[in-house]
Amino acid sequence: MSSPGPRAGGPTRRSFTPAQKLAHLAAYGAAIKQNDGGAYLRREGLYSSQITEWRKLRDAGVLAGKKPGEKIGRLTPEQVEIARLRRQLDLTEQRLVTTGVALEIMFKNARALGKSFEELAGRNTAHEAVMTTYGELISRGIPTRRAADLAGVPRATATRKPRIPVAGPRRVPANRIDGVQRLEVLDTVNSESFVNLPPIQIYAQLLDAGTYMCSISTMYRVLNENKQVKERRRLARHPARAIPELIATGPGQVLSWDITKLAGPIKGKYFDAYVMIDIYSRYIVGAHVHASESAVLAVEMMKEIFGIHGVPQVVHADRGTSMTSKTVAALLSDLEVTKSHSRPRVSNDNPFSESWFKSLKFSPEFPERFGSLTDARAFMADFVDGYNHTHRHSGIGLNTPADVHYGLAEAKAVERTATLDAARARFPERFSTNHAPKILTIPDTAWINKPAEKPAAIEQTKVAA
Template sequence: SLRERGAADQADQALMDTWTALRGLHVTTRAAAVLTGMHRSTALRRAAPAPAGPARAPAAPVNKLSAAECARVVEVLNSARFVDAAPIQVWATLLDEDTYLCSVSTMYRLLNENKQVKERRRLARHRKAVCPELVATAPRQVYSWDITKLRGPAKGLYYDAYVMIDIYSRYIVGVHVHARECGVLAKEMMEQIFGTYGIPHVVHADRGTSMTSNTVAGLLCDLGVTRSHSRPKVSNDNPYSESWFKTLKYAPTFPDRFESIHHARDFMDEFVDWYNHEHRHSGIGLHTPADVFYGLAAEKDTQRRIVLAEARARHRHRFSQDRAPKIIDLPETAAINPPKPAEPEDQTTAA
């Protein structure tokens, strides 16, 4: 109640008066706090003189964008060209066109201020896997493949999309759409891919019937390719294929149903062409899979860093670092369940 609150305020003031009187007698702040029962920091804060004059407003950051610049960024993000693209994709695309508007975090902040940022998908979380352990340091070393279902024109009718991906570059080396799933069709796809791009060191897949069929196993054995399979009931032992299927099926242009198998094949060909040659992938330094697969990423990386250096020279106060963002660094390796570093031996045990 108000009466109780007033009594408490009076008691606090009495303690503060006592603390002030003790300080006037040259008693230390610590001893005065013990004698009055007040916390030392509370007493010091209350005893501090109030600042003279009106409170100063915080200074505006020196790297703050102007209102016109903020409006320009939002206008570009909401343009017909970029309205369905993530800010990081927009940033990389503009950077390749020698244009720098602001950082990726600033794009997200401006979208958030306009209530245009929200995750609409349910994200699965799985436990960490430890094996199989596959590492690729260049394209054409490790391929991952899987089969996904595409809904046909009628309920219960599906088409099977066979997809193989190079895990280092994320380049889709082959896509075949068939009316059924079998090992013979998988073998035909592999023969075509290996004849076009060369024979990889390892081919990884889950444990579906086509992946473990004798037809596929015999082909890989004859070619000297190492077979690798996911562990039973562990879905993210094949992360590159599963991630690509999510990218495919959450694309704005992905249809609810395909009118025919020819419609499905045409769509997959068009989507894969876009993914390989236009999509900037965050796992490979925001380069396109084709640039990494064919060895063109190094030249583009140099040009990007020149553009960023020029922007930093013009607006030095807007950059907190003297180096390019790490997001454009091309990783040295790509791995499925990367091996854990070996723990150092205990010297006592070793002795």
């Protein structure tokens, strides 16, 4: 559902000052030397593309001397060339250091390994010598893959650590009250004086009377153990709303659409992105960006989409003003398209559109602000094109939405099966089954609020099996 703009005091996107960027670059460089670069990125919630961009800025000298919040402009050609030369110099120095360290360690440990073979000829001794060499290479900053090659040991063997099982019963807290005390608590809270009061009121009144039995949390735990925690207040109940249950068995049947805000060049300025998605193929059939939200603009988008992809059976949306407008309703009625809406205040009744908006705004390429409406439209066009034709979607068998939408996924499945069969014949020990992984299977149906299977139907299925 669209709104005039994000509310004041709401969540903000994470940003980095020049000092923080330099600190992350330094820490990432140290982590790389310990072969821990990937773990550092995940630990700090960063992408490698951010590190690459920050390196360019650092090497060009534009991060040094910047104050917090100060803007960083576009690099000049001279700064780009300086950054390239600095990167080349760093790589050369790193290779020289790696080569020198490797030669020194390999020379010393090769003699020790030969002596072990001559004197003891023991396999364990030889393995220990090789692992010692590997350990020294790692401690000197050599990457694990390179160190394993130099030491002559498989990388998986070198990095494997023995798992130490931790077993035993869970420790009973020292401050846990015993069974007799728990019965006393239960009798007290259920007594005539306290039966209508919540634990927090009972706790306070007992304290005022000079009695301490247990904490408020313990009272709730004792009540919960005896299944005596239930809402008793006279709360108003909202009337039941019909749950939208939609199913698509192929492309072009059910389309979902929504509008999201894109931050403009200045605070308080936003652009509106209208996006419509096919819930079966996950294909973005239309994405328009405008300076404002309007039912008329939504109708124009729908007419364009229906003219290209055909008229669907159902169009689903939330309850935004444009979605529930008479203009949109009249168009869908004229085309005999079933109109479906989410329940009030239920955000997950439009899951496909909401999920796609998250993929859009959480991508590392998504900017904090768009300089103009033209920039926003260009970015959206590029992102949609990449999503439709390049992104392998886990919900449709790791196929691209375009392959599923236009019926090309079956041919891709045959090619993938042939590749897996060849790999299974070459490495049979790596496979425990003869069928393709479930993640490569395209679901037969796509649901919005799939109804729960009734117990009778489940029992009938078991009997049939």
